[in-house]
Amino acid sequence: MEQFLSYTDEVRDALESGKPVVALESTIISHGLPYPENMDMAKKVENIIREQGAVPATIGLMDGKIKIGLTEDELYTFATEEGIHKVSRRDFAHIIAKQETGATTVAGTMIAANLAGIRVFATGGIGGVHREGEYTWDVSADLQELAQTNVAVVCAGAKSILDIGRTLEYLETHGVPVVGYKTNAFPSFYSRESEFGVDFSIDNPADVAKTLQTKWQLGLDGGAVVANPVPKASEIPFNEIESVIEQALSEAKADNVTGKDVTPFILSRVKSLTDGKSLETNLALVYHNAEVAGQIAAAYHS
Ligand code: PSU
Numbered sequence: 492m493e494q495f496l497s498y499t500d501e502v503r504d505a506l507e508s509g510k511p512v513v514a515l516e517s518t519i520i521s522h523g524l525p526y527p528e529n530m531d532m533a534k535k536v537e538n539i540i541r542e543q544g545a546v547p548a549t550i551g552l553m554d555g556k557i558k559i560g561l562t563e564d565e566l567y568t569f570a571t572e573e574g575i576h577k578v579s580r581r582d583f584a585h586i587i588a589k590q591e592t593g594a595t596t597v598a599g600t601m602i603a604a605n606l607a608g609i610r611v612f613a614t615g616g617i618g619g620v621h622r623e624g625e626y627t628w629d630v631s632a633d634l635q636e637l638a639q640t641n642v643a644v645v646c647a648g649a650k651s652i653l654d655i656g657r658t659l660e661y662l663e664t665h666g667v668p669v670v671g672y673k674t675n676a677f678p679s680f681y682s683r684e685s686e687f688g689v690d691f692s693i694d695n696p697a698d699v700a701k702t703l704q705t706k707w708q709l710g711l712d713g714g715a716v717v718a719n720p721v722p723k724a725s726e727i728p729f730n731e732i733e734s735v736i737e738q739a740l741s742e743a744k745a746d747n748v749t750g751k752d753v754t755p756f757i758l759s760r761v762k763s764l765t766d767g768k769s770l771e772t773n774l775a776l777v778y779h780n781a782e783v784a785g786q787i788a789a790a791y792h793s
């Protein structure tokens with residue numbers, strides 16, 4: 492296994508000395524946000540985690556290795572290069588075997604973090620059951636990864652481009668705890684709320700860490716969702732974003748967008764249709780998730 496893992500010095504030192512580490516994904520850089528905002532985000536998010544006393548490990552696949560921590564040059568590659576693969580569980584082995592560059596999704600990043608012994612991961616939003624998933628069977632592999640891999644994902648919930656109700660049902664069936672961080676409502680990425688609630692609400696990092704430790708000490712394998720709502724000042728109200736999402740979804744349908752292209756297509760259309768307002772919200776929530784994830788990782792290791 493170790494032959495496939497490659498660490499930056501900062502991350503290696505942290506893992507060896509038992510310091511808190513927070514994993515970060517690279518699909519959000521390569522497929523989720525435009526340049527140059529993606530590059531600024533990638534660097535800023537790492538610094539926010541450092542400010543919490545934890546070490547950031549942005550994860551991606553390059554040169555036949557699983558990179559645990561990326562240099563600034565490597566981040567730049569993910570931020571700017573065309574044709575970088577989007578890597579979920581399905582794609583993981585092939586991209587390493589071919590020594591190609593692959594940006595890891597939530598599922599891909601969880602696999603890598605778990606191999607490196609990193610338990611806390613910060614991102615924007617998780618994938619889920621798509622609307623009309625009952626016909627398309629489009630269910631993100633993120634959910635199945637949460638069912639089996641011992642990593643907690645701090646996110647702003649799931650976008651309402653998805654069927655949030657079915658996403659939460661799937662997580663329940665697979666025994667994945669959904670913790671609301673200082674909230675009783677399951678957040679819907681751009682908005683602090685959705686029509687759905689959370690299983691548990693926890694209002695401090697130490698108690699989240701305790702629940703995670705207890706889960707894994709009990710041998711209850713699998714991940715957890717820590718749902719952290721976007722700060723109020725950056726929120727887009729649910730009603731306002733809904734019509735935009737409906738338009739983006741109908742464009743995706745009209746253009747016959749399928750498979751792994753669906754999520755990036757919709758993200759980019761929502762951004763254009765909101766004149767960049769959604770981008771601002773997206774950045775704000777990622778920074779907030781990094782801060783909370785850094786605090787949870789620090790509490791987990793104290
Ligand atoms: N949701 C977002 N932003 C993102 C993604 C999801 O709000 O960037 C990315 C994540 O990497 C997530 C992936 O793991 O999309 C899910 O893709 P799919 O639906 O194809 O599984």
Ligand code: MN
Nearest residue numbers: 629630631750
């Ligand atoms: Mn899909």
